Amino acid sequence: MRVAFFSTKSYDKESFNHHLPDFNHELTYFEPKLDINTVALAKGFDAVCSFVNDHLEEKILNKLSEMNVKNIALRCAGYNQVDLKKAAELGFKICRVPAYSPEAVAEHALALLMSLSRKTHKAYNRVRENNYSIDGLTGFNIHGKTAGVIGTGAIGRAFCKIMNGMGCKVLAYDIYESDELKDLGVTYLPLNELLAESDIISLHCPLTSDTFHLVNKDSLAQMKDGVTVINTSRGALIETKAVIKALKNRKVGNLGIDVYEQEEDLFFQNRSEEILQDEQISRLMGFPNVLITGHQAFLTNEALAHIASTTLENLDELEAGKELTNEVLWQE
CATH class of the missing domain: 3.40.50.720 (NAD(P)-binding Rossmann-like Domain)
Known part of the structure; x- marks a missing residue:
């Protein structure tokens, strides 16, 4: 062919x-x-x-x-x-x-989470500039936190297992519940309860009319103050304007994304010599508690x-x- x-x-x-x-x-x-x-x-x-x-x-x-x-x-x-x-x-x-490779994406979600939790991306830049100060680099333990996983297909299941191994209480939401995960101690909850109880929320669901802007003004209001949100699935699961506002008022304590709803004209290209025209991603990159990678979770x-x-x-x-x-x- x-x-x-x-x-x-x-x-x-x-x-x-x-x-x-x-x-x-x-x-x-x-x-x-x-x-x-x-x-x-x-x-x-x-x-x-x-x-x-x-x-x-x-x-x-x-x-x-x-x-x-x-x-x-x-x-x-x-x-x-x-x-x-x-x-x-x-x-x-x-x-x-x-x-x-479900594990590839799940492990990248973990990489985003761990970098944000210990601010290793900031420490890396400091040391390269011969700055060995650790002021402002205080992080948080993942162990003992409540991790909410939205979507438990192959990637979501892999991420649940990782979080379980990290010593987290793992909550999940999906239309179809996994008996395998239940046997590992994962608790399925209605979405509103998962949002309210989770310290860490990781998105692993497809983009459909039902999941478009799943993270929005209303769902963010249901989350804990200082929640960490990770998205390695589809960019439009997150309403960018709403999450920027949530970062500004500290409702969202950390944001790690490998996808972005307006990524089509940005990602997979070298634009280092260009003036960035996308004001929303420029705003996101201005937050010290935001980590963005360019759709490389599968790579x-x-x-x-x-x-x-x-x-x-x-x-x-x-x-x-x-x-x-x-x-x-x-x-x-």
């Missing part, structure tokens, strides 16, 4: 090229993201392979359909960037990588290997017309 590969980074090429000899597919790598200005690059291909910021909206899908490109391989778990209803109407076949050797192998296996199934193991379907 001939595949147009969009939003290509060096690590994509390395991981996919390593696995490609075991598969009968031809990948053409394009650095630009898939949008209305680049969709023409897919002409003559059998499929497109896209990532989280390639928005497969109606006009893009129409163009792909006109070019007879009806196969879409998402090399990510999320699919909120796809107009599934329109895709179904046009007869697209769509597959994804539902779980590449481990193990995760990249799994993304590549699963995506190529998905392409095998698409080419053979088999039932798709990881198909994404429109649901009313």
Whole structure:
């Protein structure tokens, strides 16, 4: 199968090229993201392979359909960037990588939490400037805290286990409760109770119409004063304006995010020589108790290997017309 590969980074090429000899597919790598200005690059291909910021909206899908490109391989778990209803109407076949390395993302959430709890990011910068003062670096123990985990899919379950091992009381909220976690002592609660009782809140749920701006003015008001909020899932789970206000009035004591609701035009690019136009992320970076990484939680050797192998296996199934193991379907 001939595949147009969009939003290509060096690590994509390395991981996919390593696995490609075991598969009968031809990948053409394009650095630009898939949008209305680049969709023409897919002409003559059998499929497109896209990532989280390639928005497969109606006009893009129409163009792909006109070019007879009806196969879409998402090399990510999320699919909120796809107009599934329109895709179904046009007869697209769509597959994804539902779980590449839950531990990679869960461990990154822990890394954000631990850096914030002990202010290691600030200490690192001080020592590089030959400043060995520890004034202002007082942190807090994670052990003994109450950790609330919103979403207990594969990543959320991995994070619950980490927090359990750190000596936390672990609370969870999900529509579907995990018996495995209950056996480990995790307590499922209604969302409002979890928000009120947690010292640490970590988001591990997909972005849907129900979870959009899950962290907002009202939900923040239910949280403890000084709560630590971690988000390694989807940026739009947090209403940025509301969390900025909560940081200013110290309702939120620490914020660690690997995702950002306006990340599409920022992340995965080197903008170090540009003047930052996004005032909200500029404001966030001005807080000493905020730590931001650029959507790198998935970025481990193990995760990249799994993304590549699963995506190529998905392409095998698409080419053979088999039932798709990881198909994404429109649901009313």
